[in-house]
Amino acid sequence: MPHIVVKNYKEFSLPAKSGEYEFLWMAQPLINAKSKLVAVRWKGREFLLEIKRKEDYYIIKSDKITRVSPNYIIKEALKNFCQLAQCEVLYDNLAALKKGHSRKSEEFFKEIDFFIKDFPTDKEIWIEIGFGSGRHLLYQASWHPETLFIGIEIHKPSIEQVLKQIAIKKLKNVYVIDYDARVFLEFVPSNSVAKIFVHFPVPWDKKPHRRVISKSFIQEVKRVLKPGGVLELRTDSRLYFDYAFDLFLQEKRVKLEVTKNIEPVISSKYEDRWIRLGKDIYDIRMQALELSPPLQNSFDFRWQNLHYKEALIEAIDTKPKVYEDFFVHFERVYKIEEKKYLIEVSFGSFDRPEHTYILLSQDGARYFPINPIPSQANIKSHKKIEELLNG
Numbered sequence: 583m584p585h586i587v588v589k590n591y592k593e594f595s596l597p598a599k600s601g602e603y604e605f606l607w608m609a610q611p612l613i614n615a616k617s618k619l620v621a622v623r624w625k626g627r628e629f630l631l632e633i634k635r636k637e638d639y640y641i642i643k644s645d646k647i648t649r650v651s652p653n654y655i656i657k658e659a660l661k662n663f664c665q666l667a668q669c670e671v672l673y674d675n676l677a678a679l680k681k682g683h684s685r686k687s688e689e690f691f692k693e694i695d696f697f698i699k700d701f702p703t704d705k706e707i708w709i710e711i712g713f714g715s716g717r718h719l720l721y722q723a724s725w726h727p728e729t730l731f732i733g734i735e736i737h738k739p740s741i742e743q744v745l746k747q748i749a750i751k752k753l754k755n756v757y758v759i760d761y762d763a764r765v766f767l768e769f770v771p772s773n774s775v776a777k778i779f780v781h782f783p784v785p786w787d788k789k790p791h792r793r794v795i796s797k798s799f800i801q802e803v804k805r806v807l808k809p810g811g812v813l814e815l816r817t818d819s820r821l822y823f824d825y826a827f828d829l830f831l832q833e834k835r836v837k838l839e840v841t842k843n844i845e846p847v848i849s850s851k852y853e854d855r856w857i858r859l860g861k862d863i864y865d866i867r868m869q870a871l872e873l874s875p876p877l878q879n880s881f882d883f884r885w886q887n888l889h890y891k892e893a894l895i896e897a898i899d900t901k902p903k904v905y906e907d908f909f910v911h912f913e914r915v916y917k918i919e920e921k922k923y924l925i926e927v928s929f930g931s932f933d934r935p936e937h938t939y940i941l942l943s944q945d946g947a948r949y950f951p952i953n954p955i956p957s958q959a960n961i962k963s964h965k966k967i968e969e970l971l972n973g
Protein backbone atom coordinates (compact mmCIF):
# COMPACT_ATOMS: atom_id res chain seq x y z
CA MET A 583 0.00 0.00 0.00
CA PRO A 584 1.60 3.32 -1.01
CA HIS A 585 2.46 5.57 1.93
CA ILE A 586 4.65 8.43 3.05
CA VAL A 587 6.08 8.77 6.56
CA VAL A 588 6.60 12.41 7.54
CA LYS A 589 8.13 14.12 10.54
CA ASN A 590 5.79 17.04 10.01
CA TYR A 591 3.49 18.69 7.49
CA LYS A 592 1.68 22.02 7.22
CA GLU A 593 -2.06 22.32 6.86
CA PHE A 594 -2.89 24.53 3.91
CA SER A 595 -6.10 26.30 2.98
CA LEU A 596 -8.61 24.15 1.12
CA PRO A 597 -9.74 23.64 -1.56
CA ALA A 598 -6.37 23.59 -3.33
CA LYS A 599 -5.05 22.10 -6.55
CA SER A 600 -1.77 20.43 -7.46
CA GLY A 601 -1.31 18.80 -10.85
CA GLU A 602 -4.39 16.76 -11.71
CA TYR A 603 -5.37 16.54 -8.03
CA GLU A 604 -7.87 18.71 -6.17
CA PHE A 605 -7.77 18.63 -2.38
CA LEU A 606 -11.26 19.49 -1.22
CA TRP A 607 -11.51 19.49 2.58
CA MET A 608 -10.00 17.99 5.68
CA ALA A 609 -11.99 16.09 8.31
CA GLN A 610 -10.88 16.00 11.97
CA PRO A 611 -11.60 12.92 14.15
CA LEU A 612 -14.58 13.42 16.45
CA ILE A 613 -16.25 10.17 17.57
CA ASN A 614 -14.35 6.81 17.67
CA ALA A 615 -11.87 8.13 15.07
CA LYS A 616 -8.14 8.76 15.41
CA SER A 617 -6.88 9.87 11.99
CA LYS A 618 -7.50 12.98 9.92
CA LEU A 619 -8.94 12.51 6.45
CA VAL A 620 -8.32 14.62 3.35
CA ALA A 621 -10.81 14.51 0.45
CA VAL A 622 -9.20 14.28 -2.98
CA ARG A 623 -10.71 14.53 -6.45
CA TRP A 624 -8.90 13.17 -9.51
CA LYS A 625 -10.58 13.22 -12.92
CA GLY A 626 -14.01 13.28 -11.26
CA ARG A 627 -13.20 10.37 -8.90
CA GLU A 628 -13.22 11.17 -5.20
CA PHE A 629 -11.38 9.39 -2.40
CA LEU A 630 -9.76 10.07 0.96
CA LEU A 631 -6.19 10.19 2.20
CA GLU A 632 -5.64 9.27 5.83
CA ILE A 633 -3.16 11.10 8.06
CA LYS A 634 -2.36 8.83 10.98
CA ARG A 635 -0.48 10.25 13.92
CA LYS A 636 2.17 8.02 15.47
CA GLU A 637 4.41 8.92 18.43
CA ASP A 638 6.51 11.60 16.78
CA TYR A 639 5.71 11.20 13.10
CA TYR A 640 2.74 10.77 10.72
CA ILE A 641 1.87 8.13 8.14
CA ILE A 642 -0.04 9.44 5.13
CA LYS A 643 -1.77 6.83 2.99
CA SER A 644 -5.03 6.04 1.25
CA ASP A 645 -8.12 5.54 3.37
CA LYS A 646 -9.12 1.87 3.04
CA ILE A 647 -12.83 2.38 2.40
CA THR A 648 -12.55 4.82 -0.49
CA ARG A 649 -9.31 3.37 -1.90
CA VAL A 650 -9.03 3.68 -5.67
CA SER A 651 -7.23 1.48 -8.18
CA PRO A 652 -4.78 1.38 -9.88
CA ASN A 653 -2.24 2.29 -7.22
CA TYR A 654 -0.52 5.04 -9.16
CA ILE A 655 -3.54 7.33 -8.60
CA ILE A 656 -2.87 7.12 -4.85
CA LYS A 657 0.88 7.49 -5.24
CA GLU A 658 0.47 10.65 -7.29
CA ALA A 659 -2.12 12.00 -4.84
CA LEU A 660 0.33 11.48 -1.95
CA LYS A 661 3.13 13.23 -3.84
CA ASN A 662 0.92 16.18 -4.71
CA PHE A 663 -0.45 16.43 -1.17
CA CYS A 664 3.07 16.46 0.24
CA GLN A 665 4.11 19.18 -2.13
CA LEU A 666 1.29 21.44 -0.91
CA ALA A 667 1.77 20.46 2.73
CA GLN A 668 5.57 20.91 2.58
CA CYS A 669 6.02 17.50 4.16
CA GLU A 670 9.27 16.75 5.97
CA VAL A 671 9.54 13.27 4.50
CA LEU A 672 11.29 10.57 6.55
CA TYR A 673 10.48 7.64 4.28
CA ASP A 674 8.20 6.66 1.42
CA ASN A 675 7.59 3.56 -0.68
CA LEU A 676 6.64 5.44 -3.85
CA ALA A 677 9.90 4.80 -5.69
CA ALA A 678 8.41 1.72 -7.32
CA LEU A 679 5.91 4.04 -9.06
CA LYS A 680 5.97 2.99 -12.67
CA LYS A 681 4.28 5.23 -15.16
CA GLY A 682 3.08 3.86 -18.42
CA HIS A 683 1.36 0.53 -18.59
CA SER A 684 -1.25 1.19 -15.91
CA ARG A 685 -2.06 4.56 -17.43
CA LYS A 686 -2.32 3.11 -20.90
CA SER A 687 -4.74 0.48 -19.72
CA GLU A 688 -6.74 2.90 -17.56
CA GLU A 689 -9.60 2.81 -20.03
CA PHE A 690 -9.96 -0.91 -19.36
CA PHE A 691 -10.29 -0.47 -15.60
CA LYS A 692 -13.94 0.16 -14.76
CA GLU A 693 -15.87 1.20 -11.67
CA ILE A 694 -19.10 -0.55 -10.70
CA ASP A 695 -21.11 2.51 -11.83
CA PHE A 696 -20.03 1.90 -15.40
CA PHE A 697 -21.69 -1.51 -15.35
CA ILE A 698 -24.75 -0.43 -13.37
CA LYS A 699 -25.54 2.50 -15.70
CA ASP A 700 -24.78 0.98 -19.05
CA PHE A 701 -23.92 -2.69 -19.06
CA PRO A 702 -22.38 -3.54 -22.44
CA THR A 703 -24.72 -5.77 -24.41
CA ASP A 704 -23.56 -5.31 -27.99
CA LYS A 705 -21.03 -8.17 -27.85
CA GLU A 706 -20.77 -11.71 -26.59
CA ILE A 707 -19.69 -11.48 -22.95
CA TRP A 708 -17.48 -13.84 -20.95
CA ILE A 709 -16.78 -13.17 -17.28
CA GLU A 710 -13.89 -14.49 -15.20
CA ILE A 711 -14.26 -14.35 -11.42
CA GLY A 712 -11.06 -14.19 -9.32
CA PHE A 713 -8.67 -14.12 -12.29
CA GLY A 714 -5.54 -14.02 -10.05
CA SER A 715 -2.45 -13.92 -12.28
CA GLY A 716 -4.81 -13.48 -15.25
CA ARG A 717 -3.22 -16.20 -17.33
CA HIS A 718 -6.57 -17.70 -18.37
CA LEU A 719 -8.32 -14.34 -18.85
CA LEU A 720 -5.55 -12.90 -21.05
CA TYR A 721 -5.19 -16.10 -23.07
CA GLN A 722 -8.91 -16.32 -23.80
CA ALA A 723 -9.12 -12.60 -24.60
CA SER A 724 -6.32 -12.82 -27.15
CA TRP A 725 -7.91 -15.85 -28.82
CA HIS A 726 -11.42 -14.35 -28.90
CA PRO A 727 -11.01 -10.70 -29.98
CA GLU A 728 -14.72 -10.37 -30.84
CA THR A 729 -15.78 -11.32 -27.31
CA LEU A 730 -15.84 -8.80 -24.47
CA PHE A 731 -14.19 -10.14 -21.29
CA ILE A 732 -14.97 -8.86 -17.81
CA GLY A 733 -12.38 -9.82 -15.21
CA ILE A 734 -13.48 -9.47 -11.59
CA GLU A 735 -10.90 -9.56 -8.79
CA ILE A 736 -10.52 -8.19 -5.26
CA HIS A 737 -6.74 -8.59 -4.98
CA LYS A 738 -5.26 -5.25 -6.00
CA PRO A 739 -1.72 -6.41 -6.98
CA SER A 740 -3.30 -8.98 -9.36
CA ILE A 741 -5.42 -6.21 -10.89
CA GLU A 742 -2.33 -4.03 -11.41
CA GLN A 743 -0.44 -6.88 -13.04
CA VAL A 744 -3.26 -7.78 -15.39
CA LEU A 745 -3.79 -4.13 -16.40
CA LYS A 746 -0.11 -3.99 -17.34
CA GLN A 747 -0.44 -7.18 -19.36
CA ILE A 748 -3.51 -5.83 -21.18
CA ALA A 749 -1.41 -2.85 -22.31
CA ILE A 750 1.61 -5.00 -23.24
CA LYS A 751 -0.52 -7.42 -25.24
CA LYS A 752 -2.49 -4.49 -26.73
CA LEU A 753 -5.79 -6.15 -25.89
CA LYS A 754 -8.90 -4.09 -26.54
CA ASN A 755 -11.55 -6.48 -25.31
CA VAL A 756 -11.00 -6.80 -21.53
CA TYR A 757 -12.61 -4.77 -18.77
CA VAL A 758 -11.22 -5.22 -15.28
CA ILE A 759 -13.14 -4.42 -12.12
CA ASP A 760 -12.06 -4.41 -8.49
CA TYR A 761 -15.20 -5.79 -6.89
CA ASP A 762 -16.71 -8.65 -4.97
CA ALA A 763 -17.99 -10.90 -7.74
CA ARG A 764 -20.92 -12.10 -5.64
CA VAL A 765 -22.31 -8.58 -5.49
CA PHE A 766 -21.28 -7.70 -9.04
CA LEU A 767 -23.60 -10.31 -10.52
CA GLU A 768 -26.62 -8.61 -8.92
CA PHE A 769 -26.20 -5.82 -11.51
CA VAL A 770 -25.65 -7.85 -14.63
CA PRO A 771 -28.71 -7.84 -16.91
CA SER A 772 -30.56 -11.13 -17.26
CA ASN A 773 -29.71 -13.44 -20.19
CA SER A 774 -26.65 -11.36 -21.18
CA VAL A 775 -23.58 -13.55 -20.53
CA ALA A 776 -22.33 -16.55 -22.51
CA LYS A 777 -19.64 -17.89 -20.16
CA ILE A 778 -18.60 -17.44 -16.53
CA PHE A 779 -15.33 -18.94 -15.30
CA VAL A 780 -14.61 -19.55 -11.62
CA HIS A 781 -11.22 -21.23 -11.53
CA PHE A 782 -9.72 -22.35 -8.24
CA PRO A 783 -11.83 -20.20 -5.92
CA VAL A 784 -10.53 -19.94 -2.36
CA PRO A 785 -12.17 -22.94 -0.60
CA TRP A 786 -12.68 -21.07 2.73
CA ASP A 787 -13.21 -24.36 4.56
CA LYS A 788 -13.32 -22.55 7.92
CA LYS A 789 -15.35 -19.51 6.74
CA PRO A 790 -17.85 -20.95 4.23
CA HIS A 791 -19.86 -17.68 4.15
CA ARG A 792 -16.93 -16.14 2.22
CA ARG A 793 -17.12 -18.67 -0.59
CA VAL A 794 -17.90 -17.37 -4.06
CA ILE A 795 -20.19 -20.33 -4.82
CA SER A 796 -23.39 -20.30 -2.79
CA LYS A 797 -27.07 -20.98 -3.45
CA SER A 798 -27.81 -17.29 -4.13
CA PHE A 799 -24.71 -16.99 -6.36
CA ILE A 800 -25.83 -19.97 -8.48
CA GLN A 801 -29.28 -18.41 -8.85
CA GLU A 802 -27.74 -15.10 -9.98
CA VAL A 803 -25.53 -17.02 -12.44
CA LYS A 804 -28.59 -18.79 -13.88
CA ARG A 805 -30.31 -15.43 -14.28
CA VAL A 806 -27.41 -13.68 -16.06
CA LEU A 807 -26.48 -16.58 -18.36
CA LYS A 808 -28.30 -16.66 -21.66
CA PRO A 809 -29.98 -19.96 -22.51
CA GLY A 810 -27.12 -22.25 -23.48
CA GLY A 811 -24.64 -20.14 -21.47
CA VAL A 812 -22.22 -21.99 -19.17
CA LEU A 813 -20.63 -21.50 -15.76
CA GLU A 814 -17.34 -23.38 -15.41
CA LEU A 815 -16.08 -24.13 -11.90
CA ARG A 816 -12.62 -25.67 -11.57
CA THR A 817 -11.23 -26.72 -8.22
CA ASP A 818 -8.55 -28.92 -6.71
CA SER A 819 -10.51 -29.23 -3.47
CA ARG A 820 -12.65 -32.33 -3.21
CA LEU A 821 -14.52 -30.74 -0.30
CA TYR A 822 -15.34 -27.66 -2.36
CA PHE A 823 -16.36 -29.82 -5.32
CA ASP A 824 -18.78 -31.84 -3.15
CA TYR A 825 -20.17 -28.67 -1.56
CA ALA A 826 -20.67 -26.94 -4.93
CA PHE A 827 -22.02 -30.00 -6.76
CA ASP A 828 -24.65 -30.47 -4.08
CA LEU A 829 -25.77 -26.85 -4.56
CA PHE A 830 -25.86 -27.18 -8.37
CA LEU A 831 -27.99 -30.33 -8.01
CA GLN A 832 -30.56 -28.38 -6.01
CA GLU A 833 -31.35 -26.23 -9.08
CA LYS A 834 -34.50 -27.26 -10.92
CA ARG A 835 -33.64 -27.00 -14.60
CA VAL A 836 -29.97 -26.94 -15.56
CA LYS A 837 -27.61 -29.21 -17.44
CA LEU A 838 -24.62 -30.34 -15.38
CA GLU A 839 -21.37 -31.87 -16.60
CA VAL A 840 -18.55 -33.14 -14.38
CA THR A 841 -15.04 -33.93 -15.58
CA LYS A 842 -11.85 -34.88 -13.77
CA ASN A 843 -8.21 -34.20 -14.68
CA ILE A 844 -8.94 -33.06 -18.23
CA GLU A 845 -6.34 -30.90 -19.93
CA PRO A 846 -7.39 -27.23 -19.76
CA VAL A 847 -7.03 -24.77 -22.69
CA ILE A 848 -4.46 -23.00 -20.56
CA SER A 849 -3.38 -23.92 -17.07
CA SER A 850 -3.22 -21.27 -14.38
CA LYS A 851 -0.46 -20.77 -11.84
CA TYR A 852 -2.49 -22.65 -9.25
CA GLU A 853 -3.20 -25.47 -11.64
CA ASP A 854 0.49 -25.90 -12.45
CA ARG A 855 1.26 -26.18 -8.76
CA TRP A 856 -1.46 -28.73 -8.06
CA ILE A 857 -0.57 -30.82 -11.10
CA ARG A 858 3.09 -30.90 -9.94
CA LEU A 859 1.83 -32.14 -6.57
CA GLY A 860 -0.21 -34.85 -8.32
CA LYS A 861 -3.57 -33.51 -7.13
CA ASP A 862 -6.87 -34.25 -8.85
CA ILE A 863 -8.61 -31.35 -10.59
CA TYR A 864 -12.41 -31.30 -10.84
CA ASP A 865 -14.56 -29.33 -13.27
CA ILE A 866 -18.28 -28.71 -13.02
CA ARG A 867 -20.06 -27.05 -15.93
CA MET A 868 -23.58 -25.75 -15.43
CA GLN A 869 -25.54 -24.80 -18.51
CA ALA A 870 -28.56 -22.49 -18.25
CA LEU A 871 -31.52 -23.73 -20.23
CA GLU A 872 -34.17 -21.03 -19.90
CA LEU A 873 -34.72 -17.31 -20.38
CA SER A 874 -34.88 -15.41 -17.05
CA PRO A 875 -37.10 -12.42 -16.26
CA PRO A 876 -35.47 -8.99 -16.70
CA LEU A 877 -33.57 -7.32 -13.86
CA GLN A 878 -35.15 -4.40 -11.99
CA ASN A 879 -32.37 -2.54 -10.25
CA SER A 880 -32.83 1.20 -10.19
CA PHE A 881 -33.09 3.16 -6.96
CA ASP A 882 -32.56 6.84 -6.18
CA PHE A 883 -30.12 7.10 -3.28
CA ARG A 884 -30.61 10.86 -2.81
CA TRP A 885 -32.03 11.87 0.56
CA GLN A 886 -34.88 14.37 0.49
CA ASN A 887 -35.19 14.92 4.24
CA LEU A 888 -31.72 14.48 5.69
CA HIS A 889 -29.43 17.37 6.60
CA TYR A 890 -27.39 18.62 9.55
CA LYS A 891 -29.41 19.96 12.43
CA GLU A 892 -28.72 20.85 16.05
CA ALA A 893 -27.95 17.85 18.31
CA LEU A 894 -27.96 15.32 15.44
CA ILE A 895 -24.26 14.46 15.79
CA GLU A 896 -24.40 14.10 19.60
CA ALA A 897 -27.35 11.72 19.21
CA ILE A 898 -25.54 9.30 16.89
CA ASP A 899 -25.43 5.85 18.45
CA THR A 900 -22.30 3.95 17.38
CA LYS A 901 -23.60 0.53 18.42
CA PRO A 902 -24.48 -1.70 15.42
CA LYS A 903 -28.24 -1.99 14.80
CA VAL A 904 -29.29 -5.38 13.51
CA TYR A 905 -32.59 -5.92 11.69
CA GLU A 906 -34.05 -9.02 10.11
CA ASP A 907 -31.98 -9.14 6.91
CA PHE A 908 -29.75 -6.07 7.14
CA PHE A 909 -27.86 -3.92 9.63
CA VAL A 910 -26.73 -0.30 10.07
CA HIS A 911 -23.58 0.67 11.98
CA PHE A 912 -22.44 4.28 12.40
CA GLU A 913 -18.78 3.60 13.06
CA ARG A 914 -16.96 6.94 13.26
CA VAL A 915 -17.68 10.64 12.96
CA TYR A 916 -15.40 13.37 11.64
CA LYS A 917 -15.88 17.14 11.70
CA ILE A 918 -15.09 19.08 8.52
CA GLU A 919 -16.25 22.52 9.70
CA GLU A 920 -19.15 24.02 11.66
CA LYS A 921 -22.33 22.18 10.64
CA LYS A 922 -20.47 19.91 8.19
CA TYR A 923 -19.63 16.34 9.20
CA LEU A 924 -18.47 13.05 7.70
CA ILE A 925 -20.02 9.88 9.11
CA GLU A 926 -18.35 6.51 8.47
CA VAL A 927 -21.02 3.87 8.18
CA SER A 928 -21.36 0.20 7.31
CA PHE A 929 -24.69 -1.38 6.43
CA GLY A 930 -26.51 -3.79 4.17
CA SER A 931 -26.44 -7.56 4.19
CA PHE A 932 -24.45 -9.44 6.81
CA ASP A 933 -22.18 -11.33 4.41
CA ARG A 934 -21.68 -8.51 1.86
CA PRO A 935 -21.70 -5.27 3.89
CA GLU A 936 -21.22 -1.87 2.31
CA HIS A 937 -18.63 0.45 3.88
CA THR A 938 -18.88 4.11 2.99
CA TYR A 939 -19.23 7.66 4.28
CA ILE A 940 -22.12 10.11 4.54
CA LEU A 941 -21.32 13.77 4.01
CA LEU A 942 -23.75 15.78 6.11
CA SER A 943 -24.21 19.55 5.99
CA GLN A 944 -26.98 22.09 6.44
CA ASP A 945 -27.73 21.85 2.72
CA GLY A 946 -28.33 18.10 2.70
CA ALA A 947 -26.59 14.74 2.79
CA ARG A 948 -24.93 12.47 0.25
CA TYR A 949 -22.84 9.36 0.18
CA PHE A 950 -19.11 9.94 -0.23
CA PRO A 951 -17.55 9.12 -2.60
CA ILE A 952 -20.31 7.30 -4.51
CA ASN A 953 -23.77 5.89 -3.94
CA PRO A 954 -24.04 2.33 -2.67
CA ILE A 955 -25.03 -0.31 -5.12
CA PRO A 956 -28.80 -0.81 -5.29
CA SER A 957 -29.02 -4.23 -3.62
CA GLN A 958 -32.21 -4.91 -1.63
CA ALA A 959 -30.30 -4.86 1.70
CA ASN A 960 -28.70 -1.50 0.82
CA ILE A 961 -32.03 0.04 -0.16
CA LYS A 962 -33.56 -1.00 3.18
CA SER A 963 -30.48 0.31 5.03
CA HIS A 964 -30.65 3.64 3.21
CA LYS A 965 -34.22 4.21 4.39
CA LYS A 966 -33.32 3.16 7.94
CA ILE A 967 -30.30 5.53 8.04
CA GLU A 968 -32.56 8.50 7.34
CA GLU A 969 -34.94 7.37 10.07
CA LEU A 970 -32.13 6.85 12.61
CA LEU A 971 -30.36 10.15 11.92
CA ASN A 972 -33.59 12.12 12.02
CA GLY A 973 -34.28 10.62 15.47
Ligand SMILES: C[S@@+](CC[C@H](N)C(=O)[O-])C[C@H]1O[C@@H](n2cnc3c(N)ncnc32)[C@H](O)[C@@H]1O
Pocket residue numbers: 711712713714715716734735736737740761762763764780781782783784794850851852853
Ligand atom coordinates in the same frame (compact mmCIF):
# COMPACT_ATOMS: atom_id res chain seq x y z
C1 LIG B 1 -6.88 -19.22 -5.48
S1 LIG B 1 -6.94 -17.80 -6.47
C2 LIG B 1 -7.12 -18.42 -8.13
C3 LIG B 1 -6.70 -17.43 -9.16
C4 LIG B 1 -6.87 -17.86 -10.62
N1 LIG B 1 -8.25 -18.09 -10.97
C5 LIG B 1 -6.03 -19.08 -10.92
O1 LIG B 1 -6.62 -20.11 -11.28
O2 LIG B 1 -4.80 -19.01 -10.80
C6 LIG B 1 -8.56 -17.15 -6.11
C7 LIG B 1 -8.71 -15.70 -6.54
O3 LIG B 1 -10.06 -15.31 -6.33
C8 LIG B 1 -10.08 -13.99 -5.84
N2 LIG B 1 -11.35 -13.79 -5.10
C9 LIG B 1 -11.71 -14.37 -3.92
N3 LIG B 1 -12.97 -14.00 -3.58
C10 LIG B 1 -13.41 -13.18 -4.57
C11 LIG B 1 -14.62 -12.47 -4.79
N4 LIG B 1 -15.63 -12.54 -3.90
N5 LIG B 1 -14.75 -11.71 -5.90
C12 LIG B 1 -13.72 -11.62 -6.80
N6 LIG B 1 -12.54 -12.28 -6.64
C13 LIG B 1 -12.39 -13.05 -5.56
C14 LIG B 1 -8.86 -13.90 -4.96
O4 LIG B 1 -8.41 -12.58 -4.75
C15 LIG B 1 -7.85 -14.74 -5.74
O5 LIG B 1 -7.09 -13.96 -6.63
